[in-house]
Amino acid sequence: MSYVQIDQAFKQFGKSVVLQQVSLNVEKGELVTLLGPSGCGKSTLLRCIAGLESLDSGTISVNGKDISQLPPQRRNVGMVFQSYALFPNMTVFDNIAFGLKMQKLAREQITAKVNQAIELVHLSGKESSYPHQLSGGQQQRVALARALVTEPDILLLDEPLSALDAKIRKSLQSDLRSIQRDLKMTMIFVTHDQEEAMTISDRIFVMNNGEIAQQGKPEHIYASPKNEFVARFIGSYNVLTGRDLIRLTGQSMKPGTYAIRPEVMELHPSGEAHTFTHDRGLWLEGVISSMIVRGNVRRYEVQSQDVTLTIDELNVPHKVAFDEGMLINVRIPEAACTLLA
Amino acid sequence: MKNKRWLSLLVVSAAFIYLVLPLAATFMYSIAKEWSHTVLPVSYTLDWYKELFTDSRFLAAVGRTLTVSAIALIASVVTMSVTVFVVYMYLPKLERFLQAITMIPFAVPGVVAAVGLIKVYSSGPIVLSGTIWILVGAYYVLIIPYMYQGIRNSLRTIDARRLMEAAEILGASKMKAFLQVVAPNIMGGIIISALLSFSILIGEFVMANFLVGGSYETIQIYLMRQLNQNGHLSSAIVIAYFTIVLMISWLMLKLGTRFNKKEENKENAA
Amino acid sequence: MHRKVTLFAIIALLPFALLVVGFLMLPLIAMIHDSFLSADGRTYTLEQYITALTSPYYSKGIVNSLKISLYSSVIGMIIAFVVSYSITRMPKKIQNFMITFSNLTSNFSGVPLAFAFIILLGNSGLFTLLFKEWGWNMTDTFSLYSWSGLVLVYVYFQVPLAILLLYPAYSGIHKQWRESAALLGASNLQFWLRIGIPVLLPSIVGTFSILFANAMGAYATAYALVGSNYNLLTIRIGSLIAGDVATQPQLGSALAVILGLMMLGAMWINERLMRRFRRDLQ
Numbered sequence: 001m002s003y004v005q006i007d008q009a010f011k012q013f014g015k016s017v018v019l020q021q022v023s024l025n026v027e028k029g030e031l032v033t034l035l036g037p038s039g040c041g042k043s044t045l046l047r048c049i050a051g052l053e054s055l056d057s058g059t060i061s062v063n064g065k066d067i068s069q070l071p072p073q074r075r076n077v078g079m080v081f082q083s084y085a086l087f088p089n090m091t092v093f094d095n096i097a098f099g100l101k102m103q104k105l106a107r108e109q110i111t112a113k114v115n116q117a118i119e120l121v122h123l124s125g126k127e128s129s130y131p132h133q134l135s136g137g138q139q140q141r142v143a144l145a146r147a148l149v150t151e152p153d154i155l156l157l158d159e160p161l162s163a164l165d166a167k168i169r170k171s172l173q174s175d176l177r178s179i180q181r182d183l184k185m186t187m188i189f190v191t192h193d194q195e196e197a198m199t200i201s202d203r204i205f206v207m208n209n210g211e212i213a214q215q216g217k218p219e220h221i222y223a224s225p226k227n228e229f230v231a232r233f234i235g236s237y238n239v240l241t242g243r244d245l246i247r248l249t250g251q252s253m254k255p256g257t258y259a260i261r262p263e264v265m266e267l268h269p270s271g272e273a274h275t276f277t278h279d280r281g282l283w284l285e286g287v288i289s290s291m292i293v294r295g296n297v298r299r300y301e302v303q304s305q306d307v308t309l310t311i312d313e314l315n316v317p318h319k320v321a322f323d324e325g326m327l328i329n330v331r332i333p334e335a336a337c338t339l340l341a
Numbered sequence: 342m343k344n345k346r347w348l349s350l351l352v353v354s355a356a357f358i359y360l361v362l363p364l365a366a367t368f369m370y371s372i373a374k375e376w377s378h379t380v381l382p383v384s385y386t387l388d389w390y391k392e393l394f395t396d397s398r399f400l401a402a403v404g405r406t407l408t409v410s411a412i413a414l415i416a417s418v419v420t421m422s423v424t425v426f427v428v429y430m431y432l433p434k435l436e437r438f439l440q441a442i443t444m445i446p447f448a449v450p451g452v453v454a455a456v457g458l459i460k461v462y463s464s465g466p467i468v469l470s471g472t473i474w475i476l477v478g479a480y481y482v483l484i485i486p487y488m489y490q491g492i493r494n495s496l497r498t499i500d501a502r503r504l505m506e507a508a509e510i511l512g513a514s515k516m517k518a519f520l521q522v523v524a525p526n527i528m529g530g531i532i533i534s535a536l537l538s539f540s541i542l543i544g545e546f547v548m549a550n551f552l553v554g555g556s557y558e559t560i561q562i563y564l565m566r567q568l569n570q571n572g573h574l575s576s577a578i579v580i581a582y583f584t585i586v587l588m589i590s591w592l593m594l595k596l597g598t599r600f601n602k603k604e605e606n607k608e609n610a611a
Numbered sequence: 612m613h614r615k616v617t618l619f620a621i622i623a624l625l626p627f628a629l630l631v632v633g634f635l636m637l638p639l640i641a642m643i644h645d646s647f648l649s650a651d652g653r654t655y656t657l658e659q660y661i662t663a664l665t666s667p668y669y670s671k672g673i674v675n676s677l678k679i680s681l682y683s684s685v686i687g688m689i690i691a692f693v694v695s696y697s698i699t700r701m702p703k704k705i706q707n708f709m710i711t712f713s714n715l716t717s718n719f720s721g722v723p724l725a726f727a728f729i730i731l732l733g734n735s736g737l738f739t740l741l742f743k744e745w746g747w748n749m750t751d752t753f754s755l756y757s758w759s760g761l762v763l764v765y766v767y768f769q770v771p772l773a774i775l776l777l778y779p780a781y782s783g784i785h786k787q788w789r790e791s792a793a794l795l796g797a798s799n800l801q802f803w804l805r806i807g808i809p810v811l812l813p814s815i816v817g818t819f820s821i822l823f824a825n826a827m828g829a830y831a832t833a834y835a836l837v838g839s840n841y842n843l844l845t846i847r848i849g850s851l852i853a854g855d856v857a858t859q860p861q862l863g864s865a866l867a868v869i870l871g872l873m874m875l876g877a878m879w880i881n882e883r884l885m886r887r888f889r890r891d892l893q
Contacts, residue, residue, distance in 0.1 A: 050790075050794055051793075051794075052790050052793070052794075071793070072790070072793040072794050073793055073794070073796050073797070073798065075794075077794060078794065078795075079790070079791065079794050081787045081790075081791065083785065083787055085785060085787035085788055085790070085791040087788060087791075087792075087805075087806045087810075088810060089806060089809040089810050090806075098792070098795050098797070098805075099795035099796055102795055102796035102797050102801065103796060146791075146795070147794075147795075150795065150796070346700060348697075349696075349697035349698075349700040349701065350697075350701070352693055352694055352697035353694065353697045353698055353701055353705065353709060356690070356694040356697075356698075356709075356770075356774075357709065357712065359767075359770070360712065360713070360716045360770070360771060361712075361716075362731060363719065363724065363727035363728060363730075363731060363767065364716065364719065364727065366727055366730045366731050366737055367723070367726065367727045367730060369730075370730050377735055378735060378740070379740065380737060380740045380741045380744060381737075416626075416630070419626075420626040420627040420630065421627060423623050423624075423626075423627075424623065424624050424626075424627040427620050427623045427624060428624070431616060431620055432620060442631060442635075445635060445639075446635065447824075448824070448871065448874045448875055448878065449635075449639070449871060449874075450827070450828025450829075450830070450845065450870065450871075450874070451828065451830060451831075452828070452830050452845045452848045452849055452867065452870070453642070453828070453848070453867040453870055453871050454635075454638065455852065456638075456642050456848060456852050456860070456863055456864055456867040457637075457638025457639050457640075457641055457642035457864075457867075458634065458638045459852055459853075459860070460638065460641045460642055460645055460860060460864070461637050461638045461641045478630065478633060478634035479634060481630055481634060482630070482631070482634045482635045485631070485635075540718060544718055544720075544721065544723075546721050546722050546831040547721075547830045547831050550831075551849070551852065551853055554853075561721070561722055561831075564722050564723070564726075565722050565835060568722065568726055568835065572726070572729075572730070575726055576726065576727075576730070579723040579726060579727070582723065583715070583718070583719075583723075586715060586718050587715055590711060590714055590715055594711065
């Protein structure tokens with residue numbers, strides 16, 4: 001039996017169904033991510049686990065105990081919000097101590113635990129600052145410490161890093177991950193940022209329209225998306241029908257929809273001699289319609305008849321980039337065409 | 342979270358009834374033909390309104406109130422938009438000082454203001470007592486806080502400094518830049534504060550009573566005198582007054598949302 | 612160039628400056644000056660202030676004004692506190708309606724308000740007669756023209772104003788603070804005691820001082836209700852400068868200065884309390 005078990009969770013707001021019979025399991029000490037576009041139901045599911053919303057049907061149990069009917073105060077879950085939700089009238093210390101005071105712990109015990117938590121999130125020296133005196137990243141560290149210090153069974157994080165700028169987000173991601181590993185804390189992390197989900201999670205649940213579209217380890221989801229939604233949402237896969245592929249390459253394919261990662265395709269100048277016989281793979285012709293450099297990658301848009309392909313190439317100095325308008329040949333390794341469900 | 346929403350609904354309804362009762366009673370009185378010894382009126386009529394709107398004394402009072410308010414408002418819009426703009430743009434050091442001055446009228450009740458004004462203008466080099474000009478001056482001061490806030494906020498929202506710079510780089514003179522770029526953009530905000538000020542002025546009694554009461558009968562003074570003579574007519578005046586205030590608030594709301602929508606569009610475009 | 616700008620600025624500011632000096636500053640200064648003159652206006656003296664503060668008649672007026680301001684502000688505040696909280700829990704449409712409506716009724720003061728209350732609770736008012744029909748003679752215990760009647764009317768004009776001032780403060784309390792507090796184990800009551808009310812406190816104090824000043828300066832409502840009969844500071848000032856009896860502008864000025872100082876006092880206390888309660892703001 002898993003540590004967190006969600007069974008047939010169902011919820012609707014008025015007429016629109018936000019969670020359609022969602023079931024998922026989380027193991028103890030695991031960090032899982034609920035990933036999906038806005039409105040997919042990921043935040044609602046998180047709020048149902050916290051008890052801030054109630055399910056219409058289905059159960060949520062933690063450590064073998066059904067908590068779906070408990071008020072938030074008695075669920076022993078912690079939560080970190082995107083907006084930090086720090087209490088503006090309290091210092092950093094008092095914010096973090098709040099949950100412990102509610103548990104009526106002794107003063108010395110509170111002080112010790114709070115100081116420990118402050119150290120954990122690297123905020124020593126800021127104990128008596130007020131939230132508005134801190135930067136966004138620091139405020140989120142306080143929120144994290146406040147949620148961790150009561151030692152909840154699970155920690156829920158609702159897009160905690162989305163309001164922060166890229167650099168701070170990166171450093172908080174790694175801090176969060178190492179804290180999670182040190183404390184062996186079970187965490188459920190909600191985000192719409194697939195890169196963040198890839199970096200941080202043990203497992204990812206990709207959600208769409210109130211359902212789980214796919215679940216698995218990050219590398220697994222990235223390598224073999226199960227359906228078109230996941231293929232498009234995770235990494236900018238090219239999604240083509242079998243018919244299109246046949247038309248463009250002249251080779252026979254099984255019918256269905258295929259996903260092709262942008263970095264597996266190769267570009268060759270159209271004049272270059274290539275032998276179709278030993279160079280296995282699908283070949284097609286196209287015209288470069290644009291190129292942008294994204295750091296270590298060149299991203300090309302290639303127009304082949306009525307289909308636009310996105311192709312990534314490593315940006316290495318000795319390799320000359322193709323110009324816009326150039327005629328080129330594209331090679332697609334056959335194994336790289338993932339047939340979608 | 343379980344909440345007792347019905348309790349809130351009960352409180353809000355009770356508050357609504359509490360607030361609406363005096364207004365409703367006044368309205369009933371204004372359409373009652375006979376209502377003196379019964380709980381509810383015996384019969385209804387619109388005659389009081391007819392009488393009111395054909396009463397030359399009332400119409401004259403309306404004219405006087407409008408005259409005084411209009412002069413004070415126009416003076417306020419012209420002088421204050423220039424003042425606030427010039428301070429905002431070129432004399433930012435005076436900003437705090439100006440703000441402090443504009444807050445004073447808040448701390449000076451009508452009676453207190455009247456004491457000083459009577460003292461200064463009833464004798465000495467300039468005698469204004471009993472003329473409309475002393476009331477215009479008093480009203481000008483009364484609405485300063487509202488006009489200041491409105492103009493100041495509009496300048497801030499449109500970021501007038503950047504606008505002026507942009508217009509001047511494009512070759513406009515300061516005057517042209519102000520009149521053609523800044524002024525049209527703060528007009529909405531100015532109109533809203535002017536409307537608010539107007540609704541305050543048409544309800545003003547204290548200063549009118551002390552400063553020009555005997556010689557210049559405004560709506561509120563007329564109302565005060567009618568109070569003991571004809572209650573029905575008085576309540577018709579009150580209802581007419583509230584209809585105007587309601588129309589003004591509606592207009593302000595419409596203008597306000599139009600103004601805000603523009604802002605939103607700007608944000609979305611960015 | 613610089614001189615030109617300065618000249619331009621002076622010309623632009625001149626009309627406003629003249630009007631403010633002429634109709635705000637000069638009158639205030641003249642009033643203060645006048646308050647230190649003897650009744651014949653010839654010699655400087657503190658006599659007016661001594662009369663104002665020691666004569667039972669005038670000091671009673673001051674105390675009455677303070678009392679009615681305090682009562683009406685406290686009662687108005689309590690009502691508005693509950694009502695504006697309830698408003699925030701309504702659907703958006705009702706919220707907007709109630710705020711617009713409060714805005715409208717906040718214009719309801721002075722002469723029209725006094726008159727409306729006469730229709731409701733006067734000697735042959737709607738409720739007076741209704742209660743009589745139900746067998747309770749209200750006039751035995753309550754009269755609109757008495758102290759309690761005046762408090763009732765004052766409370767009425769305080770409530771919409773207080774709602775308008777408090778409502779935005781409530782919307783400043785983020786939903787997620789409540790959610791965080793709940794998840795950290797706090798009950799509803801604990802949330803309000805430790806977070807909600809402390810966060811609201813500056814607005815509560817600020818609103819209270821505005822209400823207090825509002826009531827202190829009110830003249831028309833009481834005047835329309837009972838004429839010059841009621842002993843309030845503003846009514847006393849009014850009859851000293853334009854009364855039926857001989858006017859005493861110097862004494863009126865002294866009382867007006869006292870009133871002005873009390874208004875400033877209310878604002879100063881507000882400022883101090885705010886700093887004290889909310890160290891996090893500074």
